[in-house]
Amino acid sequence: MSMSDNQGPLWEVFVQKKSGQPYVHCGNVHAFDKEMALQNARDVYTRRNEGMSLWVVPSEAIVASSPEDIGSFFEPANDKIFRHPTFYQIPDGVGHM
Amino acid sequence: MSTIDFEAIFEAKLANNEFIEPKDWMPENYRKHLIRQVSQHAHSEIVGMLPEGNWISRAPSLRAKLVLLAKVQDEGGHGLYLYTAAESLGVSRDEMLEALHTGKAKYSSIFNYPTLTWADIGAIGWLVDGAAIMNQVMLQRSSYGPYSRAMVRICKEESFHQRQGYEIMTRMAFGTPDQKEMAQDALNRWWYPSLMMFGPPDAESPNSENALKWRIKRESNDHLRQRFVDQTVVQAEYLNISIPDKNLKWNESKKGYDFSPPNWEEFKNVVKGNGICNKERLEARNKAHNEGAWVREAAAAYAKKQNQLSTAA
Ligand SMILES: [Fe+2]
Numbered sequence: 235m236s237m238s239d240n241q242g243p244l245w246e247v248f249v250q251k252k253s254g255q256p257y258v259h260c261g262n263v264h265a266f267d268k269e270m271a272l273q274n275a276r277d278v279y280t281r282r283n284e285g286m287s288l289w290v291v292p293s294e295a296i297v298a299s300s301p302e303d304i305g306s307f308f309e310p311a312n313d314k315i316f317r318h319p320t321f322y323q324i325p326d327g328v329g330h331m
Numbered sequence: 332m333s334t335i336d337f338e339a340i341f342e343a344k345l346a347n348n349e350f351i352e353p354k355d356w357m358p359e360n361y362r363k364h365l366i367r368q369v370s371q372h373a374h375s376e377i378v379g380m381l382p383e384g385n386w387i388s389r390a391p392s393l394r395a396k397l398v399l400l401a402k403v404q405d406e407g408g409h410g411l412y413l414y415t416a417a418e419s420l421g422v423s424r425d426e427m428l429e430a431l432h433t434g435k436a437k438y439s440s441i442f443n444y445p446t447l448t449w450a451d452i453g454a455i456g457w458l459v460d461g462a463a464i465m466n467q468v469m470l471q472r473s474s475y476g477p478y479s480r481a482m483v484r485i486c487k488e489e490s491f492h493q494r495q496g497y498e499i500m501t502r503m504a505f506g507t508p509d510q511k512e513m514a515q516d517a518l519n520r521w522w523y524p525s526l527m528m529f530g531p532p533d534a535e536s537p538n539s540e541n542a543l544k545w546r547i548k549r550e551s552n553d554h555l556r557q558r559f560v561d562q563t564v565v566q567a568e569y570l571n572i573s574i575p576d577k578n579l580k581w582n583e584s585k586k587g588y589d590f591s592p593p594n595w596e597e598f599k600n601v602v603k604g605n606g607i608c609n610k611e612r613l614e615a616r617n618k619a620h621n622e623g624a625w626v627r628e629a630a631a632a633y634a635k636k637q638n639q640l641s642t643a644a
C-alpha cells in the first residue's frame with residue numbers, strides 16, 4: 235500500500251449464507267474502522283440477501299501458507315490413506331457402517 | 332540445493348486450467364497486463380454510472396427510478412470488486428484513482444457517448460450490458476483467481492441489467508409513434524459503439540496475443556463481437572426496429588451474420604480523449620472525488636482518535 239493511500243486499511247469479508255453453514259470468504263473492502271468495515275461489506279456483498287451474517291477481519295491479521303511450500307507443508311497428509319474410510323474392509327451383511 | 336523453477340510451475344498451472352493466486356509467482360508482464368486490464372475494467376464500471384445516473388432524477392415512474400438506482404448501485408459495486416482484485420496485484424487504490432482522474436488510465440470508450448432520451452437507458456441495458464455480459468462470462472474463467480471470482484459475482488448481478496434494459500425497449504418500441512422513434516434513434520446511436528466494446532479487430536489488437544496465451548482472456552475480440560451480433564439481431568427483430576447496417580445479412584456458410592465493422596477511426600479518437608463526453612466524465616469523477624475528500628479525512632481522524640482512546644483505556 236502506498237504512503238498516500240487514504241482509502242483506509244483493507245478488510246477481508248466472510249459471509250454466512252444460512253444459519254449453520256460455514257463462513258465463506260467473498261472479497262475485500264476498505265474502511266477506517268470495524269463498524270464502517272461491516273457497513274461497507276453489507277453494501278458491497280449482500281445487496282441480494284447473499285448472507286445473514288458477516289465477519290470482517292483486518293487483512294493484515296490473516297496468516298497464510300505460502301505457495302512455495304505447497305509440497306512440503308501439506309506432505310504429511312499424503313501417505314496416510316488410513317485416515318479415509320475406504321481404507322477399511324467391512325464384511326457384507328453387517329449393515330451400513 | 333535445488334532452485335525452484337517458478338516459471339515452469341506458472342506455465343504448468345496455466346496448462347492445467349488452474350488459477351494463479353496473488354501470492355503465487357507470476358511473470359512481471361503478466362502482472363502488468365492484469366493491473367492494466369483489471370483497473371481499466373474497474374474504471375469502466377465507475378465511469379459507467381455517469382451516463383445512466385443522468386436519468387435517475389428524470390425516470391418516468393417510481394418503479395423505473397428504483398430499478399435504475401439499483402442498477403447503477405450494482406455498477407458501483409462491480410467497480411469495488413474489481414479495484415480490490417487489482418490491489419491484490421500490488422497497486423494501491425489511490426494510484427489507480429489518480430491515474431483515472433488525471434486521464435492517464437483508460438476506461439471503456441462507450442461511456443463517452445451521451446444519454447439523450449429515456450430510450451437510451453433501455454439501449455444501454457440491452458446492448459451495453461449485453462456486450463459487457465458476453466465479455467464477462469468469458470472472463471469468469473480468466474486465469475487470475477481474484478479477477479475470475481469478481482467476474483462470477485458480477486455475472487450473477489448483470490443479467491437483471493440487460494433484462495431491465497430490454498424491458499424499457501419493449502415499452503418504447505410498442506408505445507406511441509414518438510416512443511418508437513426514440514427506440515429506433517437510440518439503437519441507431521448505440522449500435523456501433525456497442526460493437527466497439529469488444530476492442531479492435533484481432534489483427535490490430537496489440538494486447539490480445541498475450542492475454543490469450545496467459546488465459547487472461549479465453550476468446551478473441553472478433554469472436555465475441557460475432558456472437559453478440561448473432562444474439563442481438565433476433566431481439567431487434569422482435570422490437571420491430573432495425574439495426575442501422577445495410578450489410579447485415581445471414582451467412583449460411585458461417586452460420587452467423589455478416590455485418591459492417593464500426594468506424595475504428597472514431598474509436599481511436601474517443602480512446603484518445605476526443606469523444607463527445609470524455610471531458611464531462613473526467614470532470615464529474617474529479618468533482619466527486621474532491622468533494623468527498625473531507626469525508627475520508629474525517630473518517631481517518633475519527634478512527635485515529637478511537638484507536639488512541641482504546642489504547643489509553
Ligand atoms: Fe457492471
Ligand SMILES: [Fe+2]
Binds near residue numbers: 406489
Ligand atoms: Fe451492468
